[in-house]
Amino acid sequence: MIELLSSPEVGTYLGGPRPRDECERAMPETPERRVGLFVIELDGTMIGTVELDRRDAQHRSHARPAAGEPELGYLLLPEAWGRGYAAEACAAVLRWFAGALPGQPVVLRTQTANKRSMRLAEKLGFTEVQRYEAWGAEQWLGVWSPVTPPASR
Numbered sequence: 001m002i003e004l005l006s007s008p009e010v011g012t013y014l015g016g017p018r019p020r021d022e023c024e025r026a027m028p029e030t031p032e033r034r035v036g037l038f039v040i041e042l043d044g045t046m047i048g049t050v051e052l053d054r055r056d057a058q059h060r061s062h063a064r065p066a067a068g069e070p071e072l073g074y075l076l077l078p079e080a081w082g083r084g085y086a087a088e089a090c091a092a093v094l095r096w097f098a099g100a101l102p103g104q105p106v107v108l109r110t111q112t113a114n115k116r117s118m119r120l121a122e123k124l125g126f127t128e129v130q131r132y133e134a135w136g137a138e139q140w141l142g143v144w145s146p147v148t149p150p151a152s153r
Contacts (some may be wrong), residue, residue: 004048009078013114016134040076040089047085048076050093071142072108081116090124098115098146105143112138116144 002023011017039047052072065083071095074086097106107124110117118140126142133139 001044001049004046004075004077007078010075013111013117013137036070037092038089040080040085042080042085047080048074050074050086050089050137052093052097070101070104070106072106085121086120090120094124094144094146101146103146105145108142108144110140112140 002020005018005023006020008017029068036052037048039046040050052070053073054070071088074090076086080086094106097104107129108121108124110121112118112132121140121142124144126144128140129143131138132141
């Protein structure tokens with residue numbers, strides 16, 4: 001987890017990496033269970049995470065002002081990029097979510113400059129709702145409806 005959060009490549013579109021020493025101080029010796037956080041493993045080693053988290057009042061969008069929507073987020077170590085792991089893991093989490101809470105939409109935000117995330121959002125079936133400026137860059141907000149759960153590709 002420390003490698004993931006302190007990676008300059010991972011932090012490119014997220015405001016930069018977190019300082020390694022800060023991550024080490026904040027990381028508990030034994031991680032607690034956290035609902036909605038999924039670990040992506042490859043051969044027994046963590047290579048990333050997928051998270052479904054409720055949007056809070058600070059992250060309301062102008063197009064979808066209701067707080068509390070589930071938002072999909074994911075992080076992978078750079079050596080795992082371009083191999084389909086994010087698509088497979090995110091699709092599995094969305095299928096799980098559609099079964100657990102049928103009919104609830106999920107949102108995803110990314111910078112438009114993050115071409116990989118834009119392609120993944122499209123592949124997963126997210127539809128653009130809004131583009132807006134935040135954090136010094138153009139942001140993209142999409143919504144996924146569980147009417148037709150995504151296939152793992």
